[in-house]
Amino acid sequence: xxxxxxxxxxxxxxxxxxxxxxxxxxxxxxxxxxxxxxxxxxxxxxxxxxxxxxxxxxxxxxxxxxxxxxxxxxxxxxxxxxxxxxxxxxxxxxxxxxxxxxxxxxxxxxxxxxxxxxxxxxxxxxxxxxxxxxxxxxxxxxxxxxxxxxxxxxxxxxxxxxxxxxxxxxxxxxxxxxxx
Numbered sequence: 602x603x604x605x606x607x608x609x610x611x612x613x614x615x616x617x618x619x620x621x622x623x624x625x626x627x628x629x630x631x632x633x634x635x636x637x638x639x640x641x642x643x644x645x646x647x648x649x650x651x652x653x654x655x656x657x658x659x660x661x662x663x664x665x666x667x668x669x670x671x672x673x674x675x676x677x678x679x680x681x682x683x684x685x686x687x688x689x690x691x692x693x694x695x696x697x698x699x700x701x702x703x704x705x706x707x708x709x710x711x712x713x714x715x716x717x718x719x720x721x722x723x724x725x726x727x728x729x730x731x732x733x734x735x736x737x738x739x740x741x742x743x744x745x746x747x748x749x750x751x752x753x754x755x756x757x758x759x760x761x762x763x764x765x766x767x768x769x770x771x772x773x774x775x776x777x778x779x780x781x
Contacts (some may be wrong), residue, residue: 608652608679617667651675651676679703700716704768711775714775717768731757732754740754
């Protein structure tokens with residue numbers, strides 16, 4: 602998801618590498634901090650594909666700063682990735698949240714709603730659970746064997762319920778925008 606986050610943040614405007622790193626860390630949290638060893642090679646790959654451009658600006662000290670910006674090809678790639686997320690980008694919560702963070706950059710409400718419908722379909726189909734009994738059947742949240750497993754399943758259930766409610770509301774709003 603690093604390339605998508607880079608494209609998404611640069612769609613908002615040019616940034617220095619350290620600014621980009623701070624924004625990505627803010628999005629992904631400190632559980633998955635982005636390292637220089639991952640960020641700068643990803644930037645170089647995007648630049649080699651023509652998705653990014655780089656220029657130098659005077660720094661506040663003696664050293665000039667490298668600034669990154671999105672090219673038209675980069676904007677097109679961002680739109681493609683938002684319009685056509687992979688299955689794992691829909692099913693993995695962290696990856697999906699990266700899609701969601703930049704979905705407003707996809708200007709077509711029908712295309713936005715299509716992505717949200719895919720997530721809703723995944724949530725509706727998932728439903729199994731985290732823990733299983735000796736016969737391989739999912740254990741209900743309230744029947745999980747430990748206090749902590751009960752907490753984990755109850756939190757997951759509440760989160761999924763809230764997400765479904767939001768998805769229904771957002772899809773209805775986007776469908777209304779399409780009809781206008």
